[in-house]
Amino acid sequence: MHSRSPSPLDLLVRKLAANSALSHEDRDHVRSLPHRLITLAAHSYTTREGDRPSHCELLVSGFAFRSKLTGTGLRQILSLHLPGDPLDFQNLFLERSDHNVQMLTRAQLALIPMKALKALAMSRSTILAAIMRHTQIDSSIFREWTLNIGRRAARTRIAHFLCEIAYRLKAGGLARNGVFDLPMSQEQIADSTGLTTVHVNRVLMRLHAEGLIHRSRRTVRVPDFDKLSEIGDFNPRYLHQGS
Amino acid sequence: MHSRSPSPLDLLVRKLAANSALSHEDRDHVRSLPHRLITLAAHSYTTREGDRPSHCELLVSGFAFRSKLTGTGLRQILSLHLPGDPLDFQNLFLERSDHNVQMLTRAQLALIPMKALKALAMSRSTILAAIMRHTQIDSSIFREWTLNIGRRAARTRIAHFLCEIAYRLKAGGLARNGVFDLPMSQEQIADSTGLTTVHVNRVLMRLHAEGLIHRSRRTVRVPDFDKLSEIGDFNPRYLHQGS
DNA sequence: CGTAGTGTTGAGTCAAGTCAATGGTTGTGG
DNA sequence: CCACAACCATTGACTTGACTCAACACTACG
Numbered sequence: 001m002h003s004r005s006p007s008p009l010d011l012l013v014r015k016l017a018a019n020s021a022l023s024h025e026d027r028d029h030v031r032s033l034p035h036r037l038i039t040l041a042a043h044s045y046t047t048r049e050g051d052r053p054s055h056c057e058l059l060v061s062g063f064a065f066r067s068k069l070t071g072t073g074l075r076q077i078l079s080l081h082l083p084g085d086p087l088d089f090q091n092l093f094l095e096r097s098d099h100n101v102q103m104l105t106r107a108q109l110a111l112i113p114m115k116a117l118k119a120l121a122m123s124r125s126t127i128l129a130a131i132m133r134h135t136q137i138d139s140s141i142f143r144e145w146t147l148n149i150g151r152r153a154a155r156t157r158i159a160h161f162l163c164e165i166a167y168r169l170k171a172g173g174l175a176r177n178g179v180f181d182l183p184m185s186q187e188q189i190a191d192s193t194g195l196t197t198v199h200v201n202r203v204l205m206r207l208h209a210e211g212l213i214h215r216s217r218r219t220v221r222v223p224d225f226d227k228l229s230e231i232g233d234f235n236p237r238y239l240h241q242g243s
Numbered sequence: 244m245h246s247r248s249p250s251p252l253d254l255l256v257r258k259l260a261a262n263s264a265l266s267h268e269d270r271d272h273v274r275s276l277p278h279r280l281i282t283l284a285a286h287s288y289t290t291r292e293g294d295r296p297s298h299c300e301l302l303v304s305g306f307a308f309r310s311k312l313t314g315t316g317l318r319q320i321l322s323l324h325l326p327g328d329p330l331d332f333q334n335l336f337l338e339r340s341d342h343n344v345q346m347l348t349r350a351q352l353a354l355i356p357m358k359a360l361k362a363l364a365m366s367r368s369t370i371l372a373a374i375m376r377h378t379q380i381d382s383s384i385f386r387e388w389t390l391n392i393g394r395r396a397a398r399t400r401i402a403h404f405l406c407e408i409a410y411r412l413k414a415g416g417l418a419r420n421g422v423f424d425l426p427m428s429q430e431q432i433a434d435s436t437g438l439t440t441v442h443v444n445r446v447l448m449r450l451h452a453e454g455l456i457h458r459s460r461r462t463v464r465v466p467d468f469d470k471l472s473e474i475g476d477f478n479p480r481y482l483h484q485g486s
Numbered sequence: 487c488g489t490a491g492t493g494t495t496g497a498g499t500c501a502a503g504t505c506a507a508t509g510g511t512t513g514t515g516g
Numbered sequence: 517c518c519a520c521a522a523c524c525a526t527t528g529a530c531t532t533g534a535c536t537c538a539a540c541a542c543t544a545c546g
Contacts, residue, residue, distance in 0.1 A: 020336075050480075068386060071476040074394040078386050090383075093263075093376035098383045098481045122368045129365065132375050133336035139378070140333075140341045142385040147311045147319040150392045150437030154534070185492060194393030199534055201494060217543090233314040237293075238341045397502070428524060442502055444526060460511090 008060045008110040009033055011084045019137065019240070020130035029120055030127065035112045040103050047088065047101040055111040057087040062107025063183055066090075067191070068099045077192040079141060080104075080165065082172055089135045092118065105183045137240045144238040149194040152233060157193050158203050159232030162213065166222055167236050178222040251303045251353040252276055254327045262380065262483070263373035272363055273370065278355045283346050289330065290344040298354040300330040305350025306426055309333075310434070311342045320435040322384060323347075323408065325415055332378045335361065348426045380483045387481045392437040395476060400436050401446050402475030405456065409465055410479050421465040 009031045016022060016030065037060065040046070047053055049068065064081040078099060081087055091097050092114070121128040141164075148160050165182060169175040184192075190200045207213045212228055214221040222228050229235075252274045259265060259273065280303065283289065290296055292311065307324040321342060324330055334340050335357070364371040384407075391403050408425060412418040427435075433443040450456045455471055457464040465471055472478075 066386075068390040070390065070394050071478075076390040076393040078389055090379060093372060093379050094383070094483055096480075096483075098483070099386055122372065125365045125368050125371055128368055128371050128375070129336060132371070132378070135375070135379065135382070136333060136336050139382045139385060140337070142382060142389060143309075143311060143321050143342055146321055146385060146389050146392060147313065149389060150319040151313050151317040187492080196535055197492090198494090198536080202534095205494075235314075237339075240337055240339075240341070429526095430524080439503055440524090441504080441526090445502095448526080 007031060008037060008058060008108075009035060009112075011060060012058050012086060012110075015084060015086060016127070016130040016134065020126070020133050022126060022130060026124060026126050026130075029124060033112050033120060034116050035110045037108060037110055039108050040106065042103055042105050042107075045100060045102050046109065047091070047097045047099075049097060049100055051097045052095060053088055053091045053097055054114055056089065056092065056114055056117050057101070058110040058112065059083055059085050059087055060108040060110055063104035064101060064107060065104055065188070065192075066099050066101050075191045076194065077188060078145070079138065080192065082168055082174065084172055086134065088114075089131055090138060092121075092131065092135075104188070140238045140240060154193075154195055154199055154203050155206070156231065156233050157195070158189070158200065159207065159212070159228050160234050161189065161193055161232075162220065162222065163225070163229050163232045163234035164239075166220075166225065166228075167234075167239065171239075171241060178225060180220055181218060182220045183218045250274060251280060251301060251351075252278060252355075254303060255301050255329060255353075258327060258329060259370070259373040259377065263369070263376050265369060265373060269367060269369050269373075272367060276355050276363060277359050278353045281352050281354060283350050283352060285346055285348050285350075288343060288345050289352065290334070290340045290342075292340060292343055294340045295338060296331055296334045296340055297357055299332065299335065299357055299360045300344070301353040301355065302326055302328045302330055303351040303353050306347035307344060307350060308347055308431070308435075309342050309344055318434045319437065320431060321388070322381065323435065325411055325417065327415055329377065331357075332374055333381060335364075335374065335378075347431070383481045383483060397436070397438055397442055397446050398449070399474065399476050400438070401432070401443065402450065402455070402471050403477050404432065404436055404475075405463065405465065406468070406472050406475045406477035407482075409463075409468065409471075410477075410482065414482075414484060421468060423463055424461060425463045426461045 013022070013027050013030050017027065046057055059081050061083050063083070064087060066078040067075050068078060069075050087101050087109075121131055148157050152160060166175060166178070166180055169180045174180060186200045186204065187197045190197045193200065204213070204215070208215060211223065212231065214223065256265070256270050256273050260270065289300055302324050304326050306326070307330055309321040310318050311321060312318050330344050364374055391400050395403060409418060409421070409423055412423045417423060429443045429447065430440045433440045436443065447456070447458070451458060454466065455474065457466065
């Protein structure tokens with residue numbers, strides 16, 4: 001075993017190995033995928049609906065999201081991506097993207113040529129399985145969002161949304177003592193929850209007044225996660241962590 | 244090449260081969276998967292949230308759907324499955340199901356032991372890739388539903404829903420001249436679109452009065468698909484057919 | 487210090503929900 | 517074949533959660 005220099009691809013290895021068993025050999029193969037690092041400004045797109053993606057993107061730092069637009073231009077945010085998340089596995093076997101991928105903040109991405117990733121995946125089925133498992137967890141989150149948007153009242157819906165972010169950030173080591181960064185405007189929260197900006201503001205104000213959340217700028221503190229979970233009808237089962 | 248007797252697994256072969264290139268050898272392997280046929284009554288479950296699925300299910304005849312419930316018992320239907328659709332690829336690499344799978348009508352299922360399917364998929368990466376592609380199309384449909392429920396008005400939403408079903412049924416050879424079976428109660432349509440039964444009824448009545456749809460029992464006729472598509476903001480791109 | 491993006495608030499409206507009753511359909515068992 | 521039960525569709529009257537419109541305040545940043 002020779003020593004290796006740390007690489008952004010370690011993030012990908014960690015992500016895949018967290019949910020699937022990967023041999024040392026598999027890990028080495030992932031780590032030696034060709035890639036290059038780029039930095040993007042907040043709001044910039046990496047993929048637009050209709051694009052033929054040529055690279056698979058790994059979010060090294062910063063936040064990103066996926067979205068779709070209606071014919072009249074209304075936006076729905078479909079998912080949120082935290083540092084360390086791969087962004088494009090959902091498109092791996094589709095010719096054209098059916099949604100947009102956009103940065104929420106300034107972000108660093110590792111770009112892995114789709115061809116190389118696909119070739120590796122096709123030659124090592126454990127890696128393909130690990131990727132598939134990751135996309136299936138992604139899909140489970142889509143399903144929970146559908147339930148959230150379709151069947152929960154605004155207050156519950158927003159509480160649920162906050163719980164998910166808090167939980168995922170904590171799992172990724174990005175939250176301490178219930179304090180975390182949520183670099184989203186209220187408009188973006190509205191587009192994530194199927195509500196309007198004004199209504200999101202009112203609900204947040206009320207949650208704040210009730211002491212369920214504390215906000216200053218883009219930092220949120222949740223003093224009692226269990227209480228917020230109850231209000232948000234949140235159960236992390238759908239995130240398929242551990243097990 | 245020897246002759247083969249027709250089998251329910253031909254449906255699976257057709258489904259997978261429709262979207263991915265599979266060799267004759269691959270097809271033969273899929274066709275020779277172990278399986279057994281069962282018949283289920285309308286409304287029966289094959290999977291419940293929390294279950295550890297042991298079989299992968301292929302819908303041979305009849306209709307099925309996936310759903311989740313909120314803590315207070317409200318239901319959201321997440322997807323609809325037509326004859327020929329596989330039902331459980333979404334759970335292939337997850338230990339526990341995060342949603343329910345339920346029959347809409349009396350239905351025939353082919354049950355394929357998960358182990359056998361997984362073993363085949365792991366030994367032939369083209370097959371795993373075909374399965375993955377299928378689940379990714381599934382996910383694309385989840386995303387469109389999220390947009391539909393989150394950002395479109397009731398009338399548009401229901402029109403969109405009807406267009407999707409009509410389109411998919413037609414693609415599967417299950418609609419003629421814009422006439423097709425929609426074996427769903429208005430309550431089920433409501434749970435699919437994030438609306439209430441009463442409101443679904445009013446919208447359907449209005450669409451009917453405007454001549455955009457004709458209904459009798461569980462049969463629907465769409466005289467002008469393009470017009471309904473326009474009202475429903477429907478574009479079949481997200482179904483990733485052909486290409 | 488101006489400009490653009492956000493956040494906050496009030497007043498008024500409306501799409502969709504709630505509640506409740508009626509009638510129609512389907513299926514089943516006697 | 518009828519009668520009952522269970523489910524489903526339809527409608528009216530009323531309510532409300534969320535939206536719209538329109539100000540105004542705050543913050544960040546060149």
